[in-house]
Amino acid sequence: MKAWRVHENGEPRAAMRLDEVPDPQPGPGELLLKVRAANVNFPDALLCRGHYQVRPPLPFTPGVEFCGEVVAVGEGVTGHAAGDRVITPAALPGGAFAELAVVPAAGVLPAPPALDDAEAAALHIGYQTGWFGLHRRAGLGEGETLLVHAAAGGVGSAAVQLGKAAGATVIGVVGGPDKAKTARDLGADIVVDRTCEDFVAVVKEATGGRGADVVYDPVGGDAYTRSTKCVAFEGRILVVGFTSGTIPSPGLNHALVKNYSVVGLHWGLYNTHDPAAVRRCHEELTRLAAEGAIRPLVSERVPLEGAADAVQRVADGTTTGRLVVVPG
Missing domain, CATH: 3.90.180.10 (Medium-chain alcohol dehydrogenases, catalytic domain)
Structure with a gap:
């Protein structure tokens, strides 16, 4: 072969x-x-x-x-x-x-x-990562605001769709006009082109200054650092990966003062520690696909x-x- x-x-x-x-x-x-x-x-x-x-x-x-x-x-x-x-x-x-x-x-x-x-x-991996991250780790609730970095990419696009399926308001951050159109087509309520817009300002304006309840970050680097400036009281920053190539060093004093959580996700560990949950998630994803909520x-x-x-x-x-x- x-x-x-x-x-x-x-x-x-x-x-x-x-x-x-x-x-x-x-x-x-x-x-x-x-x-x-x-x-x-x-x-x-x-x-x-x-x-x-x-x-x-x-x-x-x-x-x-x-x-x-x-x-x-x-x-x-x-x-x-x-x-x-x-x-x-x-x-x-x-x-x-x-x-x-x-x-x-x-x-x-x-x-x-x-x-x-x-x-x-x-x-499999992208949507399982999104589902476990948003639901098991970050506890995304209906009516909350979800900020998704790299919203037009493979992992980010899954988070946009899963966030909308959960009843969240989704703000997607992308790099360039073509990716902005993709994020809108995926269902993002607000799209920010980071090449010419400040996502921190957009998030604050869209939420009346409150900030994003959940930040889905597969990028790391500056995306993570700036997200700490627009995360809500009791918000959750979900660390999914570091496609920027830079692993940030969280300021734990900042998390203390602003009262937010930094939550890690390594989806592969569920295959070892809770394989039954992986199968339950697959059943849920299959249902959402059948209903047309995700694709x-x-x-x-x-x-x-x-x-x-x-x-x-x-x-x-x-x-x-x-x-x-x-x-x-």
């Missing part, structure tokens, strides 16, 4: 190489899946660079989530059959940017019928040969929504 592999760490476009490798075989408790669509995530770039919290042995295949079709079932696996359409995290070092992949059966979920392969591939924004479907370029563009921050690799 064909599979992209990283033989030496570096920038995705240079580090990824399309190789011909033997077809993998499922072991006990595993499934062999045909990759129907693989979503591109910022962690794929971090994996290529060797900067992710997980560092698989070289060479490895990046691609951390995908929609697939069951081809073969390993010993001891029940509840799955050939032909089933599913979504799952990948099992590194055998990632999703390949024609076939083997994954543990325990983490496999049915693909929502309301979504096509590319949309389903983009649902992953897939801006591009690229062939397998274009995977390295797609990962590089996501790393460079030049994309909107989701890029999805479709092996064909």
Whole structure:
């Protein structure tokens, strides 16, 4: 089969190489899946660079989530059959940017019928992150104000839709007019173009000076620092990631004086500590997709040969929504 592999760490476009490798075989408790669509995530770039919290042995295949079709079932696996359409995290070092992949059966979920392969591939990590972050960690309530950074990106776009589904007023921060239009189309009530507007001032004006109840921050750096200037009394700043490349150092004295919370989210830990909650979340996301309340924004479907370029563009921050690799 064909599979992209990283033989030496570096920038995705240079580090990824399309190789011909033997077809993998499922072991006990595993499934062999045909990759129907693989979503591109910022962690794929971090994996290529060797900067992710997980560092698989070289060479490895990046691609951390995908929609697939069951081809073969390993010993001891029940509840799955050939032909089933599913979504799952990948099992590194055998990632999703390949024609076939083997994954543990325990983490496999049915693909929502309301979504096509590319949309389903983009649902799992981004929307689970958004749902656990907004509901389990930040306790977003109906009628509250949610500020979403990178609102036109893959993670941010999911938070915008989930915030609207929860009955919040959503203020989206983006970089540029094209991304501003995308955020509006996603349902954001107010959109701020950070290249020419001050989101702190906009949030204060929109909330009568009270500030945002919840801040969803996958960016870090200056986005986090300035968010502390417009977070409400008893507000929650949700730390999701650091796509800016800068990890901020919170001023805990400021959190004390203004009475807000800084809340971290590492969604992957739920797979270990509370897998039943992951499945309950998937059921809720499937329901919301069926009702049309959420739908992953897939801006591009690229062939397998274009995977390295797609990962590089996501790393460079030049994309909107989701890029999805479709092996064909």
